[in-house]
Structures are given as C-alpha cells and as structure tokens.
Amino acid sequence: MSIDLSSAIATFVTESKELLQEMENGLLDLESETSEEHASEIINALFRAIHTIKGSAGIFDFVHVVTLTHIAETLLESARNGELQLGKDLISLYLETRDATETLITLAAAETEPDQDLLNKVNHLVSCFSKYIEADADEAQDEVFKKTTSGNQLDNERWVLFFVPNENVLRNGLDPYSFIHYLNSETDDLKVSTWFDSMFGPQQFDPESNYLSFIISFNTDKTENDIIDIFEFIRSEAYIAILPPQGDTEILKASIQKYQDIDFVTHSLKEADPAFADIMQLLNQKEKTPPPEQTLEQSGAAPTVNTSKLHKSKTLRVEALKLDRLIDQVGEMVITGARTNLLAHETGNETLIEAMALLERLVENIRDSSLKLRMVQIGETFNKFKRVVRDIADELGKQVELTIVGAETELDKTFVEKVSDPLMHIVRNAIDHGIEDPDTRRAQGKPEQGQLTLKAYHDSGSIVIEVSDDGKGLDQEKILKRAVDRGLVSANQTLQEKDINLLIFEPGFSTAESITNISGRGVGMDVVKRNIDSLRGSVEVESTPGQGSTILIRLPLTLSIIDGFMFEVHKENYVIPLDTVVECLELHEVVSEQDIQDKSYINLRTEVLPFIRLRTLFGIEEQIDHTRESLVIVQFGTLRAGLVVDSLKGEFQTVVKPLGRLFEGLKCISGATILGSGNVAIILDVSALIKSAISVYEALEKKH
Structure with a gap:
C-alpha cells in the first residue's frame, strides 16, 4: 500500500520557502551588519534554516536539494566556528544557492526533473563551495586541533558517542537501534553499552515510552560531521554528544553527569570498553561542568531541545481558500441579519427588535474579527x-x-x-x-x-x-x-x-x-x-x-466587507465607504438655487469645494425640489469634493459584491451590495467621483 505524501510535501514546500525567505533576509542584513554579536546570530539562523531544509528534503529523497544544501551547510558551519568570514562574494554565492534551492524544491514537489541549465547551475554552485572548503581546510583543521587539545584530554584512539533518545521517540515512529545498526555498517569495531533509566520504576513503566540510553565506542576515518549526519533524522528527538579521539572529555562528562546514578553509568562504560577507564576517573571527580546545551553548541554537535521549556506555538496555519470561504459566509450572515432586522421592525415587537439589535452587534463583532484574520x-x-x-x-x-x-x-x-x-x-x-x-x-x-x-x-x-x-x-x-x-x-x-x-x-x-x-x-x-x-x-x-x-x-482597508454610508438618488440606493465621508449638509443651507444651476463649486467656510450632482452624472433629467437635496462632503487622500444627493439613509454594513465582466471599466462604480430588503445598491468609487467633480470645476473655470 503506497503512502500519500502530497500533503506532507505541500507543507514542506511552504515551510521551505518561508525558511529560504528568512535566509535571504538574513544574508542581506549580514552584508550591512557591523556588530560581530549580531552577525554571529544571523549566521546561526542561516545554518538552522539550511539545515532544516536539507533534513526535510532528505526525508522525501529530493537528491538535488540535499546535495546543494549539504555543501552550503558545511561551509556555513565553518563560518559559525569563526574559521571563515562571509564577505560579499560568499553572500552572493549563498543568494544564488537560495534561488536554485527554491527552484529545485518546486520542481521536486511537482515530480519534475530539473533541466540541464539548472543542473549546470547547481554543479557550478557546488564547485564554488568546494573551492572555499578546500581553501580553508588546512586552517580549519588547525583550529579543530587547538580545540581538541585544550582542557581535559583522553589518551585514546577511539571515538565515543553519547546517544540519549527522548521518551517519545518510539511514538514518533523512530527506532534508535536502526541508527546504531547503520553506524555499525559505517565504522569499525563498534561497542555499545545500554542502560535503563533507573528513575522509572515498574509502576511507571509505559511500553510505548523509551527509557534506554547508549554509550558507543568505535573506530572510523570519517569526520565528526559525517557521524552527525548518520543521526540526521533523529537529532530533534535525541540528545547526542560526540567525543573524537584525543578529544575534550568535558563534552562527555557534562553529558553524563546530568544523570543522578553516575555509578551505574560508569559501570556500563567499563563493561562496554576498558578504554573508558580514564573517563570514569574524570566522572568520579564530580566537578561542576557547563550545561550540556552550551558544551554541545561549542562542539558543533546537535543542540539539545528541552521540550519542557519550549513555549507552545500560538499560531495556526490555515489555507487561504478556507479563510476566503469564512469571509464569504460572514458576508452572507451580514446580509441575512439586515433582512431579519428589517422584518423584526415590521412586526413592531419590541422584545424581538431588542434581541435583533443584540444579534446585529454580535454579527458586527464577528465581521470585524473575521476581517482581522486576513490582515x-x-x-x-x-x-x-x-x-x-x-x-x-x-x-x-x-x-x-x-x-x-x-x-x-x-x-x-x-x-x-x-x-x-x-x-x-x-x-x-x-x-x-x-x-x-x-x-x-x-x-x-x-x-x-x-x-x-x-x-x-x-x-x-x-x-x-x-x-x-x-x-x-x-x-x-x-x-x-x-x-x-x-x-x-x-x-x-x-x-x-x-x-x-x-x-x-x-x-x-x-x-x-x-x-x-x-x-x-x-x-x-x-x-x-x-x-x-x-x-x-x-x-x-x-x-x-x-x-x-x-x-x-x-x-x-479591505475589499470584502465595509462600513458604508447609504443615500438615495432618483429612488435608487447608493453606497460609499463611511470612512470617506467628512460631513453631511442640507444643500439649500450652504448654496443658493442659482449657484446650483450656474456653478460647479461652493464656498464652504472659505474653502473652494467642487461638487457634482449625481443626478446629472447619471443622466437623470427629471427635476427635483433642491430644498430636499443634501450635500455629502467626501475626501480621498488630500482631495475633497461634494456629492449632491436626493436624501440620506445613514450607515449601512456593506458586503461588497463584484459586478462581473460586463460592467468592468464603468466609471465611478466599484461594486454592488445586497440590502436587507433584497434590493441591490450600487457602491460608488469615491476617488473617481472626486476627480470628476474637480475636472468639471477646472473645465468651467477655463471657460470663464
């Protein structure tokens, strides 16, 4: 039975692109960063991003992605250790790598093989990284020797690996023994000591939990990075410390001393290999040591993840389509609420009207909260x-x-x-x-x-x-x-x-x-x-x-649901965004009837204000009593104008509906909405209305 990985791959692509974008931002910040401390933080973040991408790509067997990110990660590790400076040329190289990695991930997710040009690009990048690695190999080796010959040294020729899988490793589908078996196939004369964590008694034993820890010794000609890579997919589920030959025993000592039953551990060491005698002697001194997290970071091994101290995530990834559907449904709820409120007022039942007013406020709160989700x-x-x-x-x-x-x-x-x-x-x-x-x-x-x-x-x-x-x-x-x-x-x-x-x-x-x-x-x-x-x-x-x-x-602010202001022109309803309305005035109080006929502007508190009669704009020839008309002052940006309308209706929660292709390009109209009565109201484009009013005003001024 085949396993459908499409969902997991889609998540990997999304998260990888986010990490690649963070990587790009970090590289650009690094180029202008002058503080060594901040530069170090950025490099660590870059390493974590590319390391995560490499590990996840390996799970899905995206070979080209793993190849490119692995060598890029190797060079970044040298930068983390202070053995290499990321200058402008290297930053440019990593930016090219970021672009190539994104393309490779997109193609791999679509099960499409990269073309020859992209493969040539990848090979070129790998070659460039290899040159840097080869150029710095001798210097890096000297630095490693200095580190391993400082502090307490162990006069042995074998590697030592301290491997502690966490309690939930089995539940998460990982088998620690499979990694040890693989290590055995890649090394020589491997010896393992296994012990049971004695802090758990028979009553607390859970067969699905892991209580085993391992100390392993072996011979190999591989590098420390090669050993770490063997445990790549379990690093987030285990504590790992590595002691190379002639290495600093403080690493292993700090790792083991966090266990209360040190005598039991040292006995296991002795049973595993007599060469551990010097380690036991150091352990028995019971000196205070740095926290394992700090030591591991210094050694370049996998960092410890203390899940008990991590804050639980407070974010949730939601598909955009689901969010759009939610907004659409909230919009329909607003329309239905307006219809129900209208029917409630028709009944004259005060209790029902009061209940509908409360419901309307709740719907408005839901509307605002839903819109914030898209912000x-x-x-x-x-x-x-x-x-x-x-x-x-x-x-x-x-x-x-x-x-x-x-x-x-x-x-x-x-x-x-x-x-x-x-x-x-x-x-x-x-x-x-x-x-x-x-x-x-x-x-x-x-x-x-x-x-x-x-x-x-x-x-x-x-x-x-x-x-x-x-x-x-x-x-x-x-x-x-x-x-x-x-x-x-x-x-x-x-x-x-x-x-x-x-x-x-x-x-x-x-x-x-x-x-x-x-x-x-x-x-x-x-x-x-x-x-x-x-x-x-x-x-x-x-x-x-x-x-x-x-x-x-x-x-x-939004395209979906707005607070609108409704008015009437020739017995038809029109809506404009409420936040564009400055004030409303009775037309006959601010302008004479003669000025309405002859001019396209009014003097409003010493301000020359262009205005436009919507009846004229819509081609309505039927005359109306001007004393009944109102003037709505609107503003968009720095521009102001007046709209002459027949009557005002007030605020109205407006669900914006597109008009469709047939009405695309209509001047001064931006959409429509459905009223509680079921009728349609046109939503006007305030920006276009203001520009029309100003254009008419300027044209008339030129004539005069």
Missing part, C-alpha cells in the same frame, strides 16, 4: 525588495540603500498579493531612472549612496504606500514633449504638474533614451496604474527636480 503586515512584502534593490543596483553600478518604514502596518492579504508586482515596477524604475550613478551624485554634492524608502501608514481610512528616492526627479519638460510626440496631449494643451507626472503611467510611455534589462520599453508603469485601479485605489506622483520623487499608492 497581514506589509513588512514581509517590503523585505523582499532588499534583494531586488541589491541586485539591480549592482547591475547598474549604483549604490542604493533601502530604508523600510511602517513594516508593521497591516492590510488585507489580497492587497499584499496584488500590490507586490506594482511595487516591483516602481522600485526598478526608481533605481534605473531616478537615482544617479555615484560619479554624478558626487559631482552634484550628493552622497554617493542613493536613498530609496518604502513607507506604509494608515490615513483617512486608507492604506498609503510611499516609494520615494533622492534622485534627479522627473523631467517634466521631457515627459510633456514625449507625450505630445505620442499624441497623448495636444501641443497647446495646458496641464498642471500633477497631471504631467501621471503621464508616466500611460501605456507604452517611456522617456528612456535606450532599452536596458531593467526598463525602457514603456511597459510596467501602466500595469501599476491598472492594478491599483482594480483594487479601488489611486496613484499620485510628487517630484522635485534634483531632489527626488515620491509615488503614493492609496488603497482601501
């Missing part, structure tokens, strides 16, 4: 650009420092997935077109290293992502000339600075003199605009010649 920090997305910035800057011969601000800012996971590609295009263009080369910056009195900043924060119910650089800024004259040549604007047309800046998002638009591997084809920035628009967001560009540029991406 993730944007820092993970930002961190991916450290590698992008490094590689592009190296390719272009520039020096660029990436600064991340607001990494803890949370936004919907849907946005995280869809905003990554637009950010990639913006970052690439900022480095290629914005930031100058070191010679040019030096001539302009700027630091040779350019600054690129990724920043995220909340503002007016939206998420704002800023990408700014301290480069040369946008050449508006050049942009305008290229736009005229392409027929995007007429030669006699007058545009404001912000409109000129936005021309860079037109399809096929580029001011580059030549095409490079990075940019210049006019493809990319139009993708940015299109993707952000599809998320009901907006893009703004600010630029100062010689000082740099900033691109602001503004996104709503």
